[in-house]
Amino acid sequence: MSLTQKKLINDPLNVADELLDGLVDAYDGECVKVGRRSIVKSNIPDNKVALLVGGGSGHEPIYHGLVGRNLADGAACGDIFAAPTPDIVLEATQAVNKGNGVLFLYGNYAGDVMNFDIGAEDAEDEDIDVRTVLIWDDVCSAPPTEKEKRRGIAGLVPIVKMAGAASQTATSLDQLEAAAKKIVLQTRSVGVSMSPGSIPATGMPTFNIDADKIGLGMGIHGEPGVAEIPMTTADELTPMMLDLIFKDFTEDPEVESLKPGDEVVFFVNSLGSTTMMECLICLKKAKQFLNERGVTIYDTMVGPLVTCQEMSGISFSVTRLDDELKSYWNPACESICYSKMETITA
Amino acid sequence: MAKESLNSEETTAMLHLVADAIIAAEPLLSQADRDLGDGDHGIGMARGMNAAKEALAAGGFSTVDEPLVATGKAMMSSMGGASGVVFGTVFRGGKELKGSNLLDSPGLAKWLQSAADGVMKRGGAKPGDKTMIDALVPAAEKAAEVQSLSLPEAVTAVADAAEAGKEASKAMIATMGRAKTLGEKSVGFPDAGALSMTIIFSTMRDYICS
Numbered sequence: 001m002s003l004t005q006k007k008l009i010n011d012p013l014n015v016a017d018e019l020l021d022g023l024v025d026a027y028d029g030e031c032v033k034v035g036r037r038s039i040v041k042s043n044i045p046d047n048k049v050a051l052l053v054g055g056g057s058g059h060e061p062i063y064h065g066l067v068g069r070n071l072a073d074g075a076a077c078g079d080i081f082a083a084p085t086p087d088i089v090l091e092a093t094q095a096v097n098k099g100n101g102v103l104f105l106y107g108n109y110a111g112d113v114m115n116f117d118i119g120a121e122d123a124e125d126e127d128i129d130v131r132t133v134l135i136w137d138d139v140c141s142a143p144p145t146e147k148e149k150r151r152g153i154a155g156l157v158p159i160v161k162m163a164g165a166a167s168q169t170a171t172s173l174d175q176l177e178a179a180a181k182k183i184v185l186q187t188r189s190v191g192v193s194m195s196p197g198s199i200p201a202t203g204m205p206t207f208n209i210d211a212d213k214i215g216l217g218m219g220i221h222g223e224p225g226v227a228e229i230p231m232t233t234a235d236e237l238t239p240m241m242l243d244l245i246f247k248d249f250t251e252d253p254e255v256e257s258l259k260p261g262d263e264v265v266f267f268v269n270s271l272g273s274t275t276m277m278e279c280l281i282c283l284k285k286a287k288q289f290l291n292e293r294g295v296t297i298y299d300t301m302v303g304p305l306v307t308c309q310e311m312s313g314i315s316f317s318v319t320r321l322d323d324e325l326k327s328y329w330n331p332a333c334e335s336i337c338y339s340k341m342e343t344i345t346a
Numbered sequence: 347m348a349k350e351s352l353n354s355e356e357t358t359a360m361l362h363l364v365a366d367a368i369i370a371a372e373p374l375l376s377q378a379d380r381d382l383g384d385g386d387h388g389i390g391m392a393r394g395m396n397a398a399k400e401a402l403a404a405g406g407f408s409t410v411d412e413p414l415v416a417t418g419k420a421m422m423s424s425m426g427g428a429s430g431v432v433f434g435t436v437f438r439g440g441k442e443l444k445g446s447n448l449l450d451s452p453g454l455a456k457w458l459q460s461a462a463d464g465v466m467k468r469g470g471a472k473p474g475d476k477t478m479i480d481a482l483v484p485a486a487e488k489a490a491e492v493q494s495l496s497l498p499e500a501v502t503a504v505a506d507a508a509e510a511g512k513e514a515s516k517a518m519i520a521t522m523g524r525a526k527t528l529g530e531k532s533v534g535f536p537d538a539g540a541l542s543m544t545i546i547f548s549t550m551r552d553y554i555c556s
Contacts (some may be wrong), residue, residue: 013393056427079393081386082427111428114468118422118431201389202376224531 001222005198005310010077012201016057016079019221023064023162026336031067034316035091037084039064040074049176050096051103051289053160054089056081058200060219060239061337062156062306063106068335070135072105076119080200080220081221081308082109089119093128094125099128105163105180107152108134129172133180135159137189137317139244140217140225144252151219154269154306155187155317159230161298162328164321185255187209188248189267189317193218194231197272203309206308216240220308238285241316243259246293264318265329270304271313279303299329305337348498348555350385351448352511358402358413360553363394365402365417367549368542375432376544379538382520387538390425393435397424407417414440429539432478435468436543449537451500453494458486458504476518476532478539484511485547498555505547512540 017037018337024033034040044050046050053063054076064075066260074281076092078084081101093102102123104116113134120130124235135153136147163180170176174265193215196205216231217225225242258264266286279302287297306315321329330343352360364543367439368375368391375388401420407413414437422434439461443453462483471477473484489506520532 079390082390082425082430085423085426085430087423108427110469111426111431114431115426115429117468139546199386199389202385204376204380204385206380206385270454286527 005203009200009345010169015200016077017321019057019060019063020077023336024216030033030069034074034095035088035253036094037088038074038095039067039075039077041067041093044073044096044098046098047100048098049100049167049173051097051101051105051160051163051172051176052076052092053105054081054084054092054116054308055106055109056083056323059307061064065159065337066157066160066164066335067334068337068339069333070161070168070333071335071338073167074152075300076116079317082130083115084259086118086122088114089116090122093119093123094126097123097128101131102166102300103173103176103180104132104137105160106137106141107156108148108150109152112132121220131177133177133184135184137184138217138219139188139190139248140189140221141223144248144254151223153191153220153317154191154267154315155189155319157186157269157305158265158267158319158329159183160257161333161340163337164323164333165328165331168240170329179328181326182318186321186325187319188245189315189326190221191218191269191313191315192216192237192241193222193225193313194274195309195312196222197307197311203248206311208276213299217244218313220311222305222308222311234281235285238282238316239254241290242286242289245316245318255320256319258293258295258320262291262297263296263298263321264301264319265324266297266300267317268280269306269315269317270309271311271315273310273312274304274314276303279314282316286316289331298326299343301338303329348496350495350497351450352410352554353448354370354410354413356406357410358405359450361402361413361417361552362399362411363553364549365399367545368392368395371542372544375538375542377534378541381522381535382538383531385541386427387429390427390429391433391542394421394425394430394437397421398437399484401408403409410453411440411443414438414443420463421491432465436482439464443503451489451495451497452493454497454500454504455486455489458482458489462486473519476515476520476537478543480515480518480537481508481511481540481543481547484508485543496501501547501551501554503552505544507546508544512536512544515540540545
């Protein structure tokens, strides 16, 4: 295993701050940096129910790239692969709060939960109303009966997209919280990894895997999954991954099985170095698989949006839509991470 | 000369040495974390301890709780991640000694009990989950048991208890944090946070007993 990747950086311990400065520059004034390491929209309307996301840096373009039009109002950013501190969370909360409360929406990792919880307690001390909805879409990280143990992975992108739309029309924090919970419940993901990313500060890989193996169900930091299988083709792997998602919808008593007639947003994510070519080849097979089961892709997302440096691997995320969720999916949105046109329905 | 108690200046000096020891152990801690997690524990701890050193250097402490709490606050506001909260909470547990001019064996027991309670309440982990708690809780229990002994004897027993706890964590199956997804594959490796705890206590012992 090589120790060092070629990376165009300066001080390896300062990458999270430097990339945030660059991100603010890329937003050309739509967003500003706040406090130690948060990015916040510069024009949040008064009384808007605010949506705050966040987590460790190093997974660009998420989470901070999801701040934007019809998306999140702000992001609290941690160091590389580490949750933001409570102070950072508080600073972001103060900045996005417009008097109608703030929803925290982020991935379910112990460090994030502890730091965001302390940030929430500090915000409550300042009479800012805060609620938390955790993202736990990775079906390989725990059984459906133990969702509180599941990790949040690439499903966060459609989840934040829809929650962002919901936050534009929500009249109360209760309403946004309920919408976000419903979106999370209908979103399930499975990831695989073929090789690790590396930590900029050490140059060391985040995990090890044999060159001829694929880690089925691995997390976005390289957390082990359900099995290591021999390296295979896109057409062999894609159905194995989708089977796990279908199985989860079937086994989870809180949701219905995926069935003919269902409409879904389908997201093929690259973990970093897996190419768009590979994502598209997997997408082709996935669409065929879904069609054979009568499940319609209402809209498709594809690309490296939830990454772990130069990690190679992909994930599939499925969000099942109903009329309410479609109303959150349809509006246009725009950010560095993800932009879409308005979906026009007949 | 072994120290029977520490005033706020000595407590500050001890914490400087603790910070230096953790910073020096960065590669060791990162490797331990790579075996079970994503390999950044040492970097976070070093970052937190560098911030702690700045806070300690600013000084102005009159009682022993103040350098402990300053260390905890510096770690919590600089590190992020689970470690920032957890280790920040350990040192902020020193608030139990508010107003104390001397850190002695009963004071050590009070601080560590508050630290252990605080970490378990915040993180939801308990002994046996293969976390730093498996070094901290035995250390806190030992401190309570030996509080009638001299400070050098007490801190030596505490450091030994933490070391034994860290060694015991090797046989445990991780159920918390990112390492939990390793399940049985985590057996054989000590928890990186438990390793940090042992470095903290052994450095305290070396300072107090020298």
